[in-house]
Amino acid sequence: MYVYDELDRTIVAERVAEFRDQVGRRISGELTEEEFKPLRLMNGVYLQLHAYMLRIAIPYGTLASRQLRMLAHVGRRYDRNYGHFTTRQNIQFNWIKLEDLPDAAADLASVGLHGIQTSGNCVRNITTDQWSGVAPDEIEDARIWAEVLRQHTTLHPEFSFLPRKFKIAVTAAPHDRAAVKVHDIGLRLHRNGAGETGFEVLVGGGLGRTPFIAKSIRPFLPKRDVLSYVEAVLRVYNQFARRDNLYKSRIKILVHDLGAEAFAREVEAEWQHIKDGPLALDPAVVAEIAARFRYPDYARLNDNPPEVVQLRKADRRFDVWHGNAVAKHKVPGYAIVTLSLKPEGGPPGDATSDQMDAIADLADRYSFGEIRVGHEQNLVLPHVAQRDLGELWRALDAIGVATPNIGLVSDIISCPGLDYCSLANARSIPIAQELTRRFRDLGLARELGRLHINISGCINACGHHHVGHIGILGVEKNGEEFYQITLGGRADERAELGTLLGPAVPYGKVADIVEEVVAAYLELRERPNETFLETVKRLGVEPFKERVYATH
Amino acid sequence: MTSPLQQKLKITGPVVVTANRLRDGAVVYRTVEGQWSPRLDQAAVVSTAPAATELLAAAVVDDVSAVGAYVAPVRIGADGRPEPGNLRETIRHAGPTIASAITTEI
Amino acid sequence: MPLIKDGRIITDRYVHVLDDAPLPDGVPVIVPAARFLADAAEILQREAAVGVIWPNNRRVAELAPYLDRLALVALVFPNFKDGRAYSQARLLRERYDFRGELRATGQILRDQFLFLVRAGFDVLDVAKASDVSAFESALARYSVFYQTVGEGRIPAARIRLAAGAPLSPVGEVA
Numbered sequence: 001m002y003v004y005d006e007l008d009r010t011i012v013a014e015r016v017a018e019f020r021d022q023v024g025r026r027i028s029g030e031l032t033e034e035e036f037k038p039l040r041l042m043n044g045v046y047l048q049l050h051a052y053m054l055r056i057a058i059p060y061g062t063l064a065s066r067q068l069r070m071l072a073h074v075g076r077r078y079d080r081n082y083g084h085f086t087t088r089q090n091i092q093f094n095w096i097k098l099e100d101l102p103d104a105a106a107d108l109a110s111v112g113l114h115g116i117q118t119s120g121n122c123v124r125n126i127t128t129d130q131w132s133g134v135a136p137d138e139i140e141d142a143r144i145w146a147e148v149l150r151q152h153t154t155l156h157p158e159f160s161f162l163p164r165k166f167k168i169a170v171t172a173a174p175h176d177r178a179a180v181k182v183h184d185i186g187l188r189l190h191r192n193g194a195g196e197t198g199f200e201v202l203v204g205g206g207l208g209r210t211p212f213i214a215k216s217i218r219p220f221l222p223k224r225d226v227l228s229y230v231e232a233v234l235r236v237y238n239q240f241a242r243r244d245n246l247y248k249s250r251i252k253i254l255v256h257d258l259g260a261e262a263f264a265r266e267v268e269a270e271w272q273h274i275k276d277g278p279l280a281l282d283p284a285v286v287a288e289i290a291a292r293f294r295y296p297d298y299a300r301l302n303d304n305p306p307e308v309v310q311l312r313k314a315d316r317r318f319d320v321w322h323g324n325a326v327a328k329h330k331v332p333g334y335a336i337v338t339l340s341l342k343p344e345g346g347p348p349g350d351a352t353s354d355q356m357d358a359i360a361d362l363a364d365r366y367s368f369g370e371i372r373v374g375h376e377q378n379l380v381l382p383h384v385a386q387r388d389l390g391e392l393w394r395a396l397d398a399i400g401v402a403t404p405n406i407g408l409v410s411d412i413i414s415c416p417g418l419d420y421c422s423l424a425n426a427r428s429i430p431i432a433q434e435l436t437r438r439f440r441d442l443g444l445a446r447e448l449g450r451l452h453i454n455i456s457g458c459i460n461a462c463g464h465h466h467v468g469h470i471g472i473l474g475v476e477k478n479g480e481e482f483y484q485i486t487l488g489g490r491a492d493e494r495a496e497l498g499t500l501l502g503p504a505v506p507y508g509k510v511a512d513i514v515e516e517v518v519a520a521y522l523e524l525r526e527r528p529n530e531t532f533l534e535t536v537k538r539l540g541v542e543p544f545k546e547r548v549y550a551t552h
Numbered sequence: 553m554t555s556p557l558q559q560k561l562k563i564t565g566p567v568v569v570t571a572n573r574l575r576d577g578a579v580v581y582r583t584v585e586g587q588w589s590p591r592l593d594q595a596a597v598v599s600t601a602p603a604a605t606e607l608l609a610a611a612v613v614d615d616v617s618a619v620g621a622y623v624a625p626v627r628i629g630a631d632g633r634p635e636p637g638n639l640r641e642t643i644r645h646a647g648p649t650i651a652s653a654i655t656t657e658i
Numbered sequence: 659m660p661l662i663k664d665g666r667i668i669t670d671r672y673v674h675v676l677d678d679a680p681l682p683d684g685v686p687v688i689v690p691a692a693r694f695l696a697d698a699a700e701i702l703q704r705e706a707a708v709g710v711i712w713p714n715n716r717r718v719a720e721l722a723p724y725l726d727r728l729a730l731v732a733l734v735f736p737n738f739k740d741g742r743a744y745s746q747a748r749l750l751r752e753r754y755d756f757r758g759e760l761r762a763t764g765q766i767l768r769d770q771f772l773f774l775v776r777a778g779f780d781v782l783d784v785a786k787a788s789d790v791s792a793f794e795s796a797l798a799r800y801s802v803f804y805q806t807v808g809e810g811r812i813p814a815a816r817i818r819l820a821a822g823a824p825l826s827p828v829g830e831v832a
Binding site for chain 3: 005007008010011014015017018022030035038039121151152154155156157158159160161162235238239243273278279282284285288
């Protein structure tokens with residue numbers, strides 16, 4: 001749990017004051033919308049179909065219980081009693097009024113939350129593995145580096161008016177839960193042959209209209225150099241990326257146009273000038289930041305306490321949930337518990353204010369007051385003692401966040417789509433809802449195994465459909481909603497873009513098609529534990545296409 | 553991105569000008585009196601490009617009241633009142649289509 | 659459009675010379691980049707001050723050989739969202755050690771004032787006269803900064819280290 005000090009709090013408070021002034025000047029007409037729009041975007045305020053939308057940053061997906069309670073409060077006081085967790089570990093409120101925003105921002109600031117740089121052409125929320133700090137396979141806590149970079153890129157005078165948005169992700173485990181390969185900069189902390197820890201630097205990943213997997217431009221960068229290197233990348237990007245065309249302004253286009261090697265040379269040339277200057281990280285500075293990440297005072301406990309073993313035998317539902325939502329923790333006797341925000345029939349990633357309050361209470365009781373937000377739009381309690389799992393499960397079940405579908409077919413990742421978003425071509429949430437109904441049978445879901453469905457309502461790909469095992473993209477054809485389906489994408493360390501299955505299908509047919517894809521997988525797989533992804537990799541999309549389009 | 557005023561308006565049927573109210577983001581429609589109303593049945597309906605351009609121009613200038621003005625298609629209902637002319641406008645007018653967990657209809 | 663330096667409106671001493679016009683004697687001039695580069699040696703022989711207006715899509719490295727003899731470099735923000743000149747400014751100040759007047763021109767609005775000053779601009783050619791009076795408050799808007807940039811304000815990280823003991827963390831949480 002990162003603890004802000006008075007310097008961090010001052011910046012946020014000053015930002016709130018600045019924003020209050022800007023909102024006032026807009027309402028009075030002193031600022032036109034054209035002048036105001038970039039300013040409000042830099043505070044996370046969008047204008048959507050029905051209302052303004054506020055996007056609040058949750059740095060590296062980490063929340064304290066009192067912060068979650070404040071989000072519940074914002075939902076009640078200024079919105080419609082619910083919030084939506086996003087694919088970048090942020091939260092969105094969809095009904096907020098401009099005139100209320102300064103007060104909402106002040107309330108959020110009182111617990112260190114804000115919407116700073118959650119939109120606009122600046123460096124956005126830096127995301128990490130939601131299991132950072134507790135994952136057994138991690139090298140170290142990636143969040144420390146996310147915080148180092150967050151501070152450096154917040155209100156940076158040189159990089160606040162970039163050609164476009166800029167997204168950075170950090171991972172520190174061999175299994176990449178942070179999707180670094182589809183970010184503008186991906187940082188992969190690892191050990192080299194000599195046993196030293198450093199970063200692989202990847203650039204130019206991204207989804208959207210022209211998706212790219214990031215290119216590695218530096219296999220090993222010592223930790224001391226990460227700030228200066230990122231600065232060099234940003235400076236090259238700021239100066240040389242296109243600004244004439246909205247769709248060609250991301251760094252992935254610059255890297256593609258120049259070629260990864262030429263791009264790397266530009267970065268290295270710039271970096272040579274600054275690597276030994278004030279951006280060379282003083283270990284004392286890193287240590288100071290690291291020290292403000294507070295870890296729980298874990299008790300000395302054993303794995304597999306008898307009461308849990310017993311309960312798993314006695315209670316089938318608990319056993320199923322345990323097998324699905326409980327993951328191994330780095331500390332013996334503890335567990336990482338994932339809370340499903342994907343109930344049958346529900347909009348993926350939404351939580352009511354009441355649920356948020358209840359989860360905050362459970363975090364206090366069972367997780368040392370800490371909650372995590374994952375980019376698959378679920379929540380995590382990262383520090384649960386295994387002996388508490390039975391009680392915790394009952395409580396989670398009672399508030400509707402214990403559906404044992406984590407990582408399964410009904411754990412759908414979806415953008416808000418045309419029901420909310422002014423950029424969308426088609427709806428996404430009703431598709432997700434219908435799919436959760438079609439796949440309500442948890443036995444079938446377990447049978448299918450790991451299967452990620454990602455839905456985006458437009459080419460901006462906020463649902464990350466390109467990297468879904470089954471990806472669904474909403475498009476518009478003659479005023480009707482149609483959907484393109486891709487298979488075989490993945491977002492992890494072996495990131496790959498999905499392959500188009502066939503012609504786009506209308507809204508009413510999407511759920512049928514997905515059912516048929518799934519049925520095809522069951523027929524085609526070599527053995528029960530060959531995953532959907534493995535089957536697609538082995539056979540390609542043709543056999544799926546044949547089956548699906550034969551009947552349509 | 554070209555402003556709505558610079559785009560040549562292609563009007564193939566009845567249209568209104570719509571925007572979001574500045575203070576609260578609510579969906580509003582430009583009225584004949586040059587005001588903004590949340591009621592579609594109070595919207596000024598026009599059917600020619602020049603009329604739409606004029607209506608839009610006045611709306612865009614009035615950005616202290618409402619923002620993001622653009623021209624949106626409508627259908628004229630049996631009662632002669634305008635109704636949203638496409639899915640997007642239907643959703644803007646009536647709200648998200650998301651059924652709660654209890655209903656089964658999409 | 660008003661020029662501000664240190665929060666006050668100043669008169670522009672410089673005459674802006676268009677591409678082919680002859681340079682007036684005895685007055686400071688601002689010359690477009692292409693013109694300057696074509697005749698640099700000759701232009702720099704003048705007694706009176708020489709300034710260059712440099713486009714935001716050209717590397718400032720090209721100007722480096724002349725910086726010690728230039729009194730002014732004007733950089734351009736064609737619209738305030740185009741932030742290339744922030745990089746140019748920092749390079750001029752921090753890499754090439756340019757000591758003359760660094761002027762921000764183009765669409766300069768009050769919400770950029772602090773960024774501009776931190777990037778190294780000392781004179782701002784402001785788009786709206788009404789923004790001039792906001793200069794003081796704009797610069798006072800923030801008291802804490804995370805980044806080390808050339809203008810010398812001590813960044814938060816350094817303040818923390820100097821303070822030694824943790825600066826009042828509040829309770830358990832941010």
